[in-house]
Amino acid sequence: MARVAVDAPIWGELDYASESTLAPGSVVRVPLGRHVVCGVVLAAEPPAHDARELRPVAQVCDALPPLGPDWLDLLRFAAGYYQRPLGELMAAALPGWLREHDADAVRRRWLAAAERRAGLRWELTERGRQELPLRLGRRSAALWRLASALGLAAPDAEPVPGNTPAPTSLDESGARRLHPRGAAVLREWLEQGWLRAAPPPCAPLPAALPALHEEQHQAVQALEGQRGFGVQVLFGVTGSGKTEVYLRAAQQVLERDEHAQVLVLTPEINLTPQLLRRFSERFPGQALAVLHSGLAEAERFDHWAAAHAGDARIVLGTRLAVLASLPHLALLIVDEEHDASYKQQEGARYSARDLAVWRARQRDVPVLLGSATPSLETWHAVRSGRYGLLTMARRASGALPQVRLLPSGHDPLLRAGGPIGQALFDAITQRLQQREQCLLFLNRRGYAPVLSCPDCGWMSECPHCDAHLVYHRTDGSLRCHHCGHRQAVPRACPDCGGLDLQPVGRGTQRVQEALAALFPQARIARIDADTASRKGQAEAGFAQVHAGEVDILVGTQMITKGHDFQRVSLVAALNPDAGLFSHDPRAPERLFAQLVQAAGRAGRADASTLGAEMLVQTAYPEHPLYQALQRGDYAGFAERELAERKRAGMPPFSFQALLRAEHAKEPRLLEFVEQAGELAAQLADGEPRAYPPVPSSLARVAGVHRQQILVESSRRGALHAFLARWRAALQELRGGVRWAIDVDPTEF
Ligand code: ADP
Ligand code: ZN
Ligand code: ZN
Numbered sequence: 169m170a171r172v173a174v175d176a177p178i179w180g181e182l183d184y185a186s187e188s189t190l191a192p193g194s195v196v197r198v199p200l201g202r203h204v205v206c207g208v209v210l211a212a213e214p215p216a217h218d219a220r221e222l223r224p225v226a227q228v229c230d231a232l233p234p235l236g237p238d239w240l241d242l243l244r245f246a247a248g249y250y251q252r253p254l255g256e257l258m259a260a261a262l263p264g265w266l267r268e269h270d271a272d273a274v275r276r277r278w279l280a281a282a283e284r285r286a287g288l289r290w291e292l293t294e295r296g297r298q299e300l301p302l303r304l305g306r307r308s309a310a311l312w313r314l315a316s317a318l319g320l321a322a323p324d325a326e327p328v329p330g331n332t333p334a335p336t337s338l339d340e341s342g343a344r345r346l347h348p349r350g351a352a353v354l355r356e357w358l359e360q361g362w363l364r365a366a367p368p369p370c371a372p373l374p375a376a377l378p379a380l381h382e383e384q385h386q387a388v389q390a391l392e393g394q395r396g397f398g399v400q401v402l403f404g405v406t407g408s409g410k411t412e413v414y415l416r417a418a419q420q421v422l423e424r425d426e427h428a429q430v431l432v433l434t435p436e437i438n439l440t441p442q443l444l445r446r447f448s449e450r451f452p453g454q455a456l457a458v459l460h461s462g463l464a465e466a467e468r469f470d471h472w473a474a475a476h477a478g479d480a481r482i483v484l485g486t487r488l489a490v491l492a493s494l495p496h497l498a499l500l501i502v503d504e505e506h507d508a509s510y511k512q513q514e515g516a517r518y519s520a521r522d523l524a525v526w527r528a529r530q531r532d533v534p535v536l537l538g539s540a541t542p543s544l545e546t547w548h549a550v551r552s553g554r555y556g557l558l559t560m561a562r563r564a565s566g567a568l569p570q571v572r573l574l575p576s577g578h579d580p581l582l583r584a585g586g587p588i589g590q591a592l593f594d595a596i597t598q599r600l601q602q603r604e605q606c607l608l609f610l611n612r613r614g615y616a617p618v619l620s621c622p623d624c625g626w627m628s629e630c631p632h633c634d635a636h637l638v639y640h641r642t643d644g645s646l647r648c649h650h651c652g653h654r655q656a657v658p659r660a661c662p663d664c665g666g667l668d669l670q671p672v673g674r675g676t677q678r679v680q681e682a683l684a685a686l687f688p689q690a691r692i693a694r695i696d697a698d699t700a701s702r703k704g705q706a707e708a709g710f711a712q713v714h715a716g717e718v719d720i721l722v723g724t725q726m727i728t729k730g731h732d733f734q735r736v737s738l739v740a741a742l743n744p745d746a747g748l749f750s751h752d753p754r755a756p757e758r759l760f761a762q763l764v765q766a767a768g769r770a771g772r773a774d775a776s777t778l779g780a781e782m783l784v785q786t787a788y789p790e791h792p793l794y795q796a797l798q799r800g801d802y803a804g805f806a807e808r809e810l811a812e813r814k815r816a817g818m819p820p821f822s823f824q825a826l827l828r829a830e831h832a833k834e835p836r837l838l839e840f841v842e843q844a845g846e847l848a849a850q851l852a853d854g855e856p857r858a859y860p861p862v863p864s865s866l867a868r869v870a871g872v873h874r875q876q877i878l879v880e881s882s883r884r885g886a887l888h889a890f891l892a893r894w895r896a897a898l899q900e901l902r903g904g905v906r907w908a909i910d911v912d913p914t915e916f
Pocket of ligand 2: 621622623624625626661662663664665666
């Protein structure tokens with residue numbers, strides 16, 4: 169019998185009958201209802217009840233080595249911590265291709281992928297070392313020639329004391345020379361699980377590594393001394409050369425242990441090609457795997473397989489890569505650890521950064537968290553001595569831009585309705601004269617956030633959401649950025665028939681248009697979710713900027729992250745003030761990080777004659793957040809925010825979870841959250857504290873109403889004990905309301 173976690177959003181594990189004993193971690197296919205689904209064996213338990221009642225395991229994907237106990241523990245932990253079914257975590261962790269194909273197809277693809285990686289070279293697995301001599305016995309000298317070429321000592325060979333045979337690898341043509349059916353025999357042994365792809369020979373590192381600057385040197389040395397678990401925070405300003413530290417840290421680990429695997433997490437798919445290039449240039453020949461949601465399913469399987477087989481020495485990916493199977497994981501690196509995209513915002517709402525730290529502790533290996541603006545949780549852990557701190561305060565080349573705050577109060581150009589004030593206009597004019605690039609960002613795509621009728625006050629609103637329809641001028645549409653609803657711009661006001669509908673507010677399209685009028689000679693490009701909707705288009709846009717074919721780049725926060733622009737010397741934020749006064753307590757932290765990131769795109773090559781600048785057009789130039797930004801004072805900003813959080817009893821000084829519930833019928837939803845609130849009050853026993861249900865910040869999306877209940881405790885243990893009870897009780901409630909618990913929520 170086997171206990172199996174199945175690929176279905178159901179709670180609890182299922183038992184199946186099995187003729188042979190299946191190792192925990194085996195990937196199987198099992199019947200569920202009228203379907204056959206993928207599953208992972210959790211335990212081979214003695215039959216607790218009559219095994220004849222059980223349905224049998226349909227197939228075993230025995231070409232795959234079983235998933236390791238550490239991987240199973242990771243999934244169990246994440247499922248428990250985030251209050252989600254194990255099967256759902258499994259579905260997030262395993263490539264879709266694996267989940268959807270039968271054992272034969274998996275075997276073929278697994279072997280084909282291994283062959284490609286190995287360049288057809290094979291070596292013995294541990295199992296092969298043990299089982300192959302038994303199988304061969306004293307028969308068949310020809311087969312023994314193959315086995316000895318793979319490093320097994322023939323039974324009648326004189327044992328040399330203290331001399332275990334060196335592991336050796338063999339390719340197909342080598343095998344054919346030793347045995348007429350050599351290639352076929354290798355294939356058979358491979359299918360038995362006795363062989364695996366031999367790692368490609370270690371290519372030499374490029375002879376001349378760039379000389380480290382003093383701060384990098386100190387960081388690298390500190391990491392060199394790190395053995396076993398420890399969290400190091402690499403707090404380095406933008407352009408300080410954090411990537412070089414990652415590369416050296418990886419190199420140390422890879423050189424120390426020939427099997428070691430390094431996991432590198434990066435927040436954005438857009439940034440993976442850049443990071444990938446730096447790693448593959450530095451480590452040519454070291455198998456690199458990439459894991460992110462932009463890969464085709466079959467391709468993702470191949471990369472996942474390389475990691476699972478232990479062949480991929482470096483695995484680079486976005487948040488889902490933290491769930492990869494990495495049997496020889498020896499170092500984890502989380503780049504831009506503060507980035508909000510590490511938190512999954514649907515299904516299993518895990519934090520990849522937090523799971524990376526958990527995995528490091530589990531494997532007793534170091535983890536490196538890099539950022540110019542660490543999250544307040546991380547900073548708090550540094551301040552309280554739990555995490556180590558490695559600081560890099562200067563740029564590797566070039567200087568950090570000067571920050572200038574431009575008051576938008578009495579500016580004539582802004583009053584006349586333009587997107588930029590006089591000071592910004594002058595600054596851009598100067599840069600254009602010097603042939604330097606400018607980057608302008610604002611957090612709204614589209615043309616105008618709303619279309620309005622000045623006669624009656626009508627505003628374009630989504631029929632399905634509590635949100636405005638955004639006016640997109642390029643195709644004359646009104647679009648909802650929440651549910652995707654799209655309609656043509658009405659010819660006249662639907663309420664009063666007025667013909668003078670006006671765009672209100674500004675999005676990236678409108679800013680681009682206004683800039684084109686202000687700077688007719690300039691080449692202006694725009695990158696946002698609209699222009700980047702087709703594959704490769706954002707990359708093409710960035711390539712144009714790198715090639716110097718663009719003078720002014722307008723975009724959303726997409727353009728502020730990670731890129732190593734060489735010719736940008738001016739970055740401007742257009743009215744980012746909304747982040748100062750949001751209902752979301754994390755908004756200031758996000759705003760600060762975003763502005764620092766944006767500033768980080770300027771002056772990276774020191775080529776500017778005017779000096780690099782970051783300009784913030786704001787109505788609140790005196791605000792402490794902007795003042796700290798101007799001083800380049802992340803630590804000061806963080807202290808102030810942490811003091812504020814402490815006063816308010818907010819994370820990291822407390823622990824939170826959010827019950828999110830939704831239903832198309834509002835009364836039914838309200839009834840559910842009321843019951844959920846009552847249950848919380850009964851079960852909480854004072855700790856944690858449950859707040860009354862409130863509508864979510866977007867109370868209706870795509871016709872579905874949304875409510876939430878916040879629970880908060882000063883003790884993590886108390887919160888989690890409560891959540892388990894609460895979840896069980898909520899599962900008993902009827903009414904068809906969709907709900908989920910979001911642990912450590914980052915969006916409200
Ligand atoms: P960060 O990730 O900290 O923002 P990067 O790693 O992108 O910074 O490095 C910024 C730039 O500095 C890159 O162009 C990189 O090649 C360069 N750089 C890094 N380290 C050094 C060094 N020791 N000497 C010279 N240039 C360096
Ligand atoms: Zn009207
Ligand atoms: Zn909508």
